[in-house]
Amino acid sequence: MLFHVKMTVKLPVDMDPAKAAKLKADEKELAQRLQREGKWRHLWRIAGHYANYSVFDLASVEELHDTLMQLPLFPYMEIEVDGLCRHPSSIHEDDR
Numbered sequence: 786m787l788f789h790v791k792m793t794v795k796l797p798v799d800m801d802p803a804k805a806a807k808l809k810a811d812e813k814e815l816a817q818r819l820q821r822e823g824k825w826r827h828l829w830r831i832a833g834h835y836a837n838y839s840v841f842d843l844a845s846v847e848e849l850h851d852t853l854m855q856l857p858l859f860p861y862m863e864i865e866v867d868g869l870c871r872h873p874s875s876i877h878e879d880d881r
């Protein structure tokens with residue numbers, strides 16, 4: 786199942802810079818592992834915002850939920866999710 790996810794990061798302005806740096810490093814490590822596993826298919830910065838558009842390819846809504854909750858930055862993110870399905874006019878056979 787494909788999910789389009791918008792993540793907007795809102796770190797507290799008074800967060801300890803070392804804590805913020807650790808959270809970002811941990812987030813990057815997990816994000817890159819999930820990309821290597823084929824689960825996090827796209828990760829795009831939204832220009833001008835501390836936010837991203839991502840596409841996840843996961844087995845279920847439960848797996849999406851568990852994956853998002855594992856993200857180190859989860860407590861500091863606003864998350865919007867849309868489920869994706871095949872468009873009848875798409876010419877791509879492998880765009881699931």
Ligand SMILES: O=C(O)CC1=CCC(=O)O1
Pocket residue numbers: 792794812813814816835836837858
């Ligand atoms: O910077 C972001 O948009 C949050 C984030 C997601 C994966 C990652 O490495 O950072």
